Each structure stands twice: as C-alpha cells, then as structure tokens.
Amino acid sequence: xxxxxxxxxxxxxxxxxxxxSVLGIxxxxxxxxxxxxxGGVVAYLRSSLVGRQxxxxxxTFLELLSICQSLPGLNASNMAILVGDRLRGTAGxxxxxxxxxxxxxLMMVVAAIAYGATHSRGxxxxxMLHGVSAAAVGMVLAVSVQLGLKTLTRYADLVFVxxxxxxxxxxxxxxxxxxxxxxxxxIFWYRPGGAPHKGDLFAGLLPxxxxxxxxxxxxxxxxxxxxxxxxx
Amino acid sequence: MNQLLPLIAVFSYLSLLTVGGGMAAFPELKYLTVDVxxxxxxxQLIHLYSIGQMAPGPNMMMIAAVGQWVAGPxxxxxxxxxxxxxxxxxxLLVGRLWVRLADWPWRASIQRGLGPVSIxxxxxxxxxxxxxxxxxxxxxxxxxxxxxxxIVTRTNPLPLIALAAVVGAYAFR
Numbered sequence: 001x002x003x004x005x006x007x008x009x010x011x012x013x014x015x016x017x018x019x020x021s022v023l024g025i026x027x028x029x030x031x032x033x034x035x036x037x038x039g040g041v042v043a044y045l046r047s048s049l050v051g052r053q054x055x056x057x058x059x060t061f062l063e064l065l066s067i068c069q070s071l072p073g074l075n076a077s078n079m080a081i082l083v084g085d086r087l088r089g090t091a092g093x094x095x096x097x098x099x100x101x102x103x104x105x106l107m108m109v110v111a112a113i114a115y116g117a118t119h120s121r122g123x124x125x126x127x128m129l130h131g132v133s134a135a136a137v138g139m140v141l142a143v144s145v146q147l148g149l150k151t152l153t154r155y156a157d158l159v160f161v162x163x164x165x166x167x168x169x170x171x172x173x174x175x176x177x178x179x180x181x182x183x184x185x186x187i188f189w190y191r192p193g194g195a196p197h198k199g200d201l202f203a204g205l206l207p208x209x210x211x212x213x214x215x216x217x218x219x220x221x222x223x224x225x226x227x228x229x230x231x232x
Numbered sequence: 233m234n235q236l237l238p239l240i241a242v243f244s245y246l247s248l249l250t251v252g253g254g255m256a257a258f259p260e261l262k263y264l265t266v267d268v269x270x271x272x273x274x275x276q277l278i279h280l281y282s283i284g285q286m287a288p289g290p291n292m293m294m295i296a297a298v299g300q301w302v303a304g305p306x307x308x309x310x311x312x313x314x315x316x317x318x319x320x321x322x323x324l325l326v327g328r329l330w331v332r333l334a335d336w337p338w339r340a341s342i343q344r345g346l347g348p349v350s351i352x353x354x355x356x357x358x359x360x361x362x363x364x365x366x367x368x369x370x371x372x373x374x375x376x377x378x379x380x381x382x383i384v385t386r387t388n389p390l391p392l393i394a395l396a397a398v399v400g401a402y403a404f405r
Contacts, residue, residue, distance in 0.1 A: 033289040037390050041290060067330050070346045072248045073319030076290040081320050082327045093324055097316060104289025105296040109308045111283050112297035115276075124401050129279040131374060131400020132393055133365035136282040137358060138378030139389045140255055144354040146383070157348035164352025168259050169359050175249040175260045179349065183251075187345035192337035197344045 019087045020055065022095045028053060029080055029099030040143075041076035041100075049083055056083055076100060149206055154199035160186045235303045236310050238269060243295060243314040250319070252350020254292035255357035262360055271302045278364045286393055370403055 020028075028048065036044040042065065049055050056064070064086075068078035077097055084096030118125050152158060160182055167178035189195050242264045249257040258281070265271045272280070280301070284294025292315070299311030333339050366372050378392050 036288045037286070037388070041288075064327070066343055067327055068323070069252060069350065070343045071319070071323050071326055072251050073316075073323050074250055074254050074290040074292055077316055077320065078323045078327075081323045085324055085327060090324065093320075097320055100289055101293065101312065101316060102289075104284075104287040104293035105308065105312055107287045108280075108284055108293045108295075108297040109300045109305065111287070112280065112300040112308075115279065115283065115297070116301065127400045127402070127404035128397040129282065129400065130365075130367075130371065130404040131396040131398070132286075133278045133282040133361075134371035134374040134400070135378045135389075135393045135396030136285045137362045137365045138375040138380075139285060139382060139393065140354075140361070141358045141375075142379045142382035142389075144255070144351065144358055145379075146386075147354070148351045151347040151351055157351075160345075160348035161352040161355065164349050165356045165359070168353070168356035175257060175353060175356075176245075179249065179251060179353065182352070183346055183349045185345075186349050187338075187341050190341045190344040192341055194341070197340065 019092075020053075022088050022091050025084055025087055025092050026095035026099045029084070029096040030102060033100040034103035036076075042079065045076065045079050045083075055087055060086075149202040153201050153203075154195070155201065156189055156195060157199075157201070160189075235271075236307065239299060239302060239307060239311050240314040242269065243299075243311045244318045246295075247315045247319045249353075250292070251346060251353060253354055253357075254290070255361075256350060256353035257292075258357035259360040262364075265298060272298060274364045276301075278361060281361065282365070282393075286390065374399060 032041070032044050032048050046058075046061055050058050050061050061083075064079060064082045065075065067082065068075045071078060073081075077100060080096035080100045081093040084092035084094070086092075088095070148161070152161065163182045163185070164178055167173045167182060168175060190197055246257045246261055246264070249260055262274065262277060266274050266277055277298075280294045280297045284297065285291065287293050293312075295315050296308040296312050299307035299309070301307075303310070330339070362375070366375055374396055378389070378396065381387065381392060382389055
C-alpha cells in the first residue's frame with residue numbers, strides 16, 4: 001500500500017546519470033517485486049529508486065506518487081509505470097510493470113494450486129487461514145488508518161469518508177457509482193477558489209516521526225503530511 | 233475456456249475501481265466473483281486475499297490466484313493482463329499529460345477531493361472483508377491485536393501474520 005514514510009533518502013545528484021537499459025529497469029523492479037514482503041511496496045520502491053539506484057529524486061518520487069493516488073490502479077504498479085516511462089519511455093514502463101508483478105503473481109499461482117490441493121484435507125490449514133484472514137483485516141485497517149490520518153485534514157473530509165462508506169456498505173451501490181458521485185462532490189468542494197485544501201485535523205495524532213535520517217530538511221512534517229493533496 | 237471472457241470483463245472492470253488501493257475494489261470483487269459468477273466462495277476469496285497479503289509485489293496479486301483457480305495458468309495470465317493493462321495505459325497517458333497540467337487549478341482540486349474518497353473506499357473494503365473474516369470474539373481479538381501492534385510500532389506486518397497463522401492452527405481447527 002502507500003506508506004510514504006520510508007526512510008527518506010539523501011538528495012545528492014541524480015539527474016546527470018545516463019538512463020538505465022530496459023533490461024536494467026526490468027531487473028531492478030523484478031528484485032523489488034520479489035523482496036517487498038509485508039506490504040508497503042511504495043516504501044521499498046522509494047528506498048531502491050531514490051536511494052540505491054538514484055533514478056529519480058525524492059521530490060519527483062512524491063510528485064509521481066500523488067499522481068498515482070488520484071488514478072485507478074495500484075500505487076505499486078502505477079509507480080512502476082510512471083518511473084519506467086520517465087527512464088525509458090513505453091518500453092521502460094512495460095519492463096517495470098512486468099518486473100514488479102511477476103514474482104508475486106507466480107507465487108500466488110503456486111499458492112492457489114497448493115490451496116486447492118490441501119484445502120479439503122486439513123482443518124489445521126483451515127485454522128491457519130482463519131487466523132491469517134483475521135490478521136489481514138487488522139493489517140489493512142491499520143494501513144488505512146495511518147493513511148487516513150495523513151490524508152484527512154479537514155472536517156469535510158470525514159463527511160466524504162462517511163458518505164463513501166454509506167454508499168458502498170449501507171446503500172449497496174457499486175463502487176464505481178459511489179466513486180463518481182462522492183468523488184464529484186469532493187472535487188467540487190475543493191474546486192479552485194472553493195474550500196481551503198489544508199487543515200490540521202489529526203495533526204496531534206500523527207507520530208512525531210521516528211527514525212529520521214540526520215541529513216535532509218528537518219521540516220519534513222509539512223512535506224510528508226499532505227497525503228494525496230500534499231503536492232498541490 | 234469459456235470462462236476467459238467473463239474473467240477479462242470482471243477484472244478489467246475491477247481495476248478501474250482501485251482508486252487509492254486494491255482494497256477499494258474488494259466489495260465489488262466479492263460481489264462479482266462470489267455472488268454473480270460463483271468462481272469462489274466468500275471464505276475461499278478471503279483466504280486467497282489473506283495469502284496474497286504475504287506475497288511480495290503489488291498487494292492485489294491474489295487476482296492471479298483467482299484466475300488460476302478458475303481457468304488454470306492461462307486464467308492467471310489473462311486475469312493479470314486484464315487487471316493491469318487498462319489502468320496501466322491510463323496511467324501512462326495521464327501521467328504524461330498530468331505533468332504538463334501542473335498549473336491547471338483543477339488538478340489540485342481533483343487530487344485533494346479524491347483523497348478522502350479513496351480513504352472511504354479503503355475502509356468500505358475493510359468492512360467488507362471483515363464481515364467474512366471476523367466470525368467471533370477470537371478472530372476479533374486477533375484482528376484488534378494486529379491492528380494495535382501495527383498502529384503503535386509500525387513494524388513489518390509479516391511476522392505478525394505468520395504468528396496469526398500459528399495461533400489459528402491451534403485455536404480455530
């Protein structure tokens with residue numbers, strides 16, 4: 001998911017390096033796709049692309065991430081496409097997308113086969129999956145809440161969150177309809193010249209930010225706190 | 233196989249709903265794969281989704297498992313392409329356009345307005361999966377414990393999920 005709070009990376013020279021080959025792009029994204037266990041792929045992307053490879057600088061990375069968050073598609077795959085496109089155009093985007101999806105996709109195919117083979121047998125497997133499912137709910141809720149504390153900065157945001165949940169879960173409307181209706185309302189609310197974009201609704205609840213690298217600007221709370229609207 | 237066309241239709245449609253994260257599409261994923269097409273049961277879907285949380289890469293690669301489940305390796309490939317190609321092309325095109333629209337005032341409004349809606353969709357997805365995964369006080373407690381630990385410590389969730397599997401093997405069989 002979109003945990004932006006990866007260890008930020010030192011902003012030394014990036015732009016002057018020659019762009020990597022399509023194969024190089026594929027291999028780097030393949031290795032991120034194979035090692036980004038535990039969710040938060042965006043954090044892995046950031047430390048690899050901004051930190052190790054220096055293919056984009058941190059400002060560009062956050063800018064591209066804000067584009068991803070307003071578009072359909074997963075943040076991880078959209079980031080792969082946008083970064084790949086910047087480095088090597090369409091071929092780079094395709095290489096990055098295939099690279100990041102391939103390992104997890106193959107693992108899930110194997111998992112589906114194993115699940116089909118074991119499922120009817122053991123209630124130990126059933127019990128394990130039951131436990132994993134409950135843990136997954138807690139994990140996804142934690143990610144949503146952490147993202148929400150950064151994204152929801154005004155009382156109006158809570159209204160839009162509530163309307164969205166009511167539309168999907170109570171009125172049983174299709175996600176597409178809810179997205180179109182509540183999305184249009186929210187965009188109109190924040191229209192140019194409309195309601196102000198910034199607020200500090202949960203500022204007190206946001207962690208004072210744990211391990212921050214010594215280098216780099218210390219005022220990073222403003223820079224990171226904005227969520228999808230932050231780059232506006 | 234005659235399931236391939238419905239798989240393509242369902243997963244390319246679902247991909248358009250994943251604004252803010254894969255979880256946003258979960259209510260519709262459940263409706264289409266369980267209630268409409270009967271490809272999986274609700275508990276199978278939740279199991280595959282939960283296993284998918286342990287796989288690396290984009291967190292919805294579990295869709296490949298549904299494809300494999302319905303139509304074998306070809307199904308997995310078709311589903312993955314259907315899920316990533318349409319939104320991928322959109323991202324490629326809009327991404328190029330978006331950079332040029334940096335000064336367009338509505339751009340900030342769109343990004344700002346979709347922020348809370350995407351959080352709402354994520355939470356609706358959590359509610360939807362929770363209805364199937366939380367079946368009693370034990371699962372509720374397990375879920376709440378994982379939530380609490382992650383909120384407080386921001387640790388990598390993988391060990392917690394492994395621990396939950398062990399707890400489940402003893403508690404829920």
